[in-house]
Amino acid sequence: xxxxxxxxxxxxxxxxxxxxxxxxxxxxxxxxxxxxxxxxxxxxxxxxxxxxxxxxxxxxxxxxxxxxxxxxxxxxxxxxxxxxxxxxxxxxxxxxxxxxxxxxxxxxxxxxxxxxxxxxxxxxxxxxxxxxxxxxxxxxxxxxxxxxxxxxxxxxxxxxxxxxxxxxxxxxxxxxxxxxxxxxxxxxxxxxxxxxxxxxxxx
Numbered sequence: 579x580x581x582x583x584x585x586x587x588x589x590x591x592x593x594x595x596x597x598x599x600x601x602x603x604x605x606x607x608x609x610x611x612x613x614x615x616x617x618x619x620x621x622x623x624x625x626x627x628x629x630x631x632x633x634x635x636x637x638x639x640x641x642x643x644x645x646x647x648x649x650x651x652x653x654x655x656x657x658x659x660x661x662x663x664x665x666x667x668x669x670x671x672x673x674x675x676x677x678x679x680x681x682x683x684x685x686x687x688x689x690x691x692x693x694x695x696x697x698x699x700x701x702x703x704x705x706x707x708x709x710x711x712x713x714x715x716x717x718x719x720x721x722x723x724x725x726x727x728x729x730x731x732x733x734x735x736x737x738x739x740x741x742x743x744x745x746x747x748x749x750x751x752x753x754x755x756x757x758x759x760x761x762x763x764x765x766x767x768x769x770x771x772x773x774x775x776x777x778x779x780x781x
Contacts, residue, residue, distance in 0.1 A: 590654060593608050594654060612655060618726065619662050619723070623719060624666065633669055644661070652736045655733075656733050659729070660738070713755055721753070723737060723738075
């Protein structure tokens with residue numbers, strides 16, 4: 579379950595206060611806490627690990643400069659996520675939608691697995707990654723924040739600056755597109771029987 583919107587991890591309020599007072603070391607500690615989060619969002623949006631690191635670094639620079647504007651009406655993670663998302667979307671708008679995929683990024687399977695099974699697993703991961711990257715950017719980021727980063731509907735709403743109803747619509751559309759695009763490749767039905775959408779009342 580994603581953390582509550584206004585609940586900060588231990589010691590984070592102190593780091594935020596010190597950072598807002600101009601303490602670069604304190605902000606460096608905050609950046610270290612959320613480095614994986616920022617890079618993960620950018621990477622899953624672009625499919626390019628080097629670009630993801632560059633975009634995350636750019637987002638942290640923007641966050642440092644904009645820190646006096648942070649009012650604490652949402653968690654630092656949500657606020658940072660908004661900056662990372664906007665930075666990445668700005669980059670994507672300037673680029674060709676077809677971004678190159680990195681090789682060798684997929685998690686290595688257990689050593690005991692047979693070579694054929696490893697190949698099948700990697701091929702499936704590649705298919706899913708390519709399908710996610712093929713989604714419209716606005717739907718893609720909603721799906722990434724929900725399925726990969728574990729944000730709640732409310733946190734996604736605050737991160738993207740859109741109503742919760744729009745969040746649910748984009749997630750529904752993204753999942754439907756994924757099913758349609760993966761079905762012929764993975765030999766699964768487009769409308770899986772018994773499947774159900776998440777409870778719209780989930781915060």
